[in-house]
Amino acid sequence: MTVIAALPVRCVWSGDDRLLAAVVVCASLFLLIALVLPLGTLFLKSFEDQQGRFVGLANYVRYVETPGLADSLWNSLWTAGLTTALVVPSAFVFAYALTRSAMPGKGMFRAVALIPILAPSLLPALALIYLFGNQGFLRSWLFGGTIYGPLGIIVSQVFYTFPHALLILTAALSGTDARLYEAAEALRASRIRVMRTVTLPTARYGMVSAAFVVFTLVITDFGIPKVIGGSFSVLATEVYKQVVGQQNFQMGAVVGVVLMVPAIIAFAADQWAQRRQVAVVGARAVPYVPKPRPGRDWPLFAFCLLVSCLMLTLVGIAAWGSLIKFWPWNLSFTLDNYAFGNFISAGWGSWSNSIQLAFWTALVGAPLVFVFAYAMDRARVLGPVRDLARFLAVVPLAVPGLVLGIAYIFFFNAAANPLGFLYGTLGILVLNSMVHFYTVGHLASMTQLKSLDPEFESVSASLKVPIWRTFAAVTVPISLPVILDVAIYLFVNAMTTVSAVVFLYSPATMPASVAVVQMDEAGFASPAAAMATIILLTSAAVKGLHVRLDTHLSCRSQAWRRR
């Protein structure tokens, strides 16, 4: 092998290498234009004063001297840390139950656990206020404590991030080789030992990814602390204060840079985990089919039932809130809250805008994310470009939507930008949403690709089959469930996102999620809950279609895995 590698002929790129290199370059260009350049134009401002003169690190010095900064940094870190510590283990157990047990009702549990992702973050926050606010039904449960502040933030964040972690962990746990378990059984390994030496190692990459996804989501999310955080200040609300409250783009950029630190740590950890990950689905792998074992299945069933009930309660309360006249004084039922035209001029039109936005984001985004992830994972040439692209792919997660939205104004609205025609159109909202939610789709695709043995490519190379045919005939069909997951993820997030698009929508493209926020601001809590419910139902309907499609596809494309 070493002898061959030393031969000059090895340096000539094969057709496959050229193709993969081209895709890697495309991916880098895409991320450069849609992410790096916009953020760059904004971050340069962190070194300027308000008149645009270069001032070096003066803004950073001023920021460090700002009172309350240490508080908001510490608050962000500990709430995010605690949320991660709660979400990752419970999402792991949930994912484990879905993939490795024979409990009944898996499809239902899977669907219910994804509900939080389908709803705007205002929905659980409103529900928590109805339940535990100062007029809430269950206020006494808090023993005089308050829901406004860290408690409300953490509960809402757990609810909101759970499905994100579940998505990644399910992907990590579903790719496994049953032969490992058979071998373990034959060797009479104890269950704990199997868990420690087989299950956990195969899921390690997924767990690290999930932890950092959850951590950074909490750090960058601004909607939840705004609604239920009370005066508890976190980094994301600091950005809002600087940018929207005072139009101080320079300081906003400084806080944006501070928020990027988790992304860099995430990337380092990601790389570290990746080096330790081995492919678990070899070409000869056999999918694991769990056999019933009541002692394991029923406790897992009880756990999933509990989690699902909690989620349904929160959603149910909010849906109920959309049907009442004026909480908490007039609890009689009405459908008037759904006549959105009475509360906001865009009315139901904002709903169809959102559907178009979500549809295009999913349709364009999912194939793009997967093809790019494939090239980034399999390319053996252009190492530095490939590593750069991999880094850029995890950056969006750490960028608060607010920062991304304003960066888009500066970049795409610059008079000299040839892409300026996008500004004010649906196109810029689609591009923005694709980039904003790029990372989770990327990580899910990578997790899937890592679990596929590169042997597939080696074999096809030796058979002189071009890589794109292997990709189309083997990789895509095997990975279709994951690609669909990514598409649905993009769809539902584009339905619910507010923070970035609020700066980019035009009169003709106002999305429903922005309408929710505007109605809530105007004191129309029930109509806001109603629009949030409509968003939830739309996403749920699409998700329902997905589940049916997925079952159908699994029968057709995953049959080879079974024995």
Add this chain to the structure above:
Amino acid sequence: MRRLLLAAACTFAFTASAEAQRTRLTVYTAFENDQLPVFKQAAERAVPGIEVVWVRDSTGIVTTRLLAEKDNPRADVIWGLSAFSLIRLEAENMLEPYTPKEAEALRPQFRSERNPMTWVGLDAFVAAVCFNTVVAQQRNLPKPATWTDLLNPAYRGLIAMPNPASSGTGLLTVAGWLGTKGEAPAWEFMTRLHDNIAVYTHSGSAPCNNAARGEYAIGITFDMRAVALRNQGAPIDIVVPADGVGFDLEAAAIHRGTRHLEAAKRLMDFAISKEAMELYGRYYALLGRADVQPTVQNYPPEFSQRLADVDFASVAANRDRILAEWARRFDGKSAPRN
């Protein structure tokens, strides 16, 4: 070059369609959603040949967008945005000077100091207090009549107030206190009020929304929001404190660089016309023209005598200093308390 191409494309589009011959004016605004169709219809009737296309969001977001779009403006006219924001845009040289017809009919405080004017005031909204009567009864709370009344220890942990660093309403409230009480006593007052504050919110609407839902007994807010919530059926009393309230103007201006300057000027003429003022008078109790009487319902009638002496230019110039002082005193200990 791109402008030229765009202009050519527009000309083509105009000749192609008869409907498109109307001039589309992109108007950035923070007017309330329910007012938009009313104002649009009246403007299009009064100024033939224009079409008003609204871009509406909260004051902070609209101002942020305008500043971020500065180098390649998208707005033709700004109609219905805080005077503090317009002074900020004026400083960035983003406003086209134009003195609209009948501008002399405006109250003196409702005009920009420049000549020709860079902006004109339309109506005013004032700081106000939402007082939840149901919670008050439950907790046996007296109804406040002045700002000083809010220092009553009975209100401890029951007051919500907008954070001036993130909300224009918060800023105008603080500016009012600084204007009526004087600098040092105002800070002393806020320090004592701080003990009663349950939460500093990010938006100016949130305190009254919360008071309306009974989350807190008292919300410091602006009058429009309070009246709107009361009309929705919220059990709140609206208090305009007798010891002087801060206020802010909603103003209008032409964005420098608009391609439809003539149409924009006609729209500005309309924005301060008697007819427009009568429309504002349906929603606001203090109008830019003294010769038009407001018709809005449920406003505390006595408030116009209670306006604080607010110097907009000076508040705008000192904003950074005021906010830094506010943050130094109150932000560091902003953890929630009960």
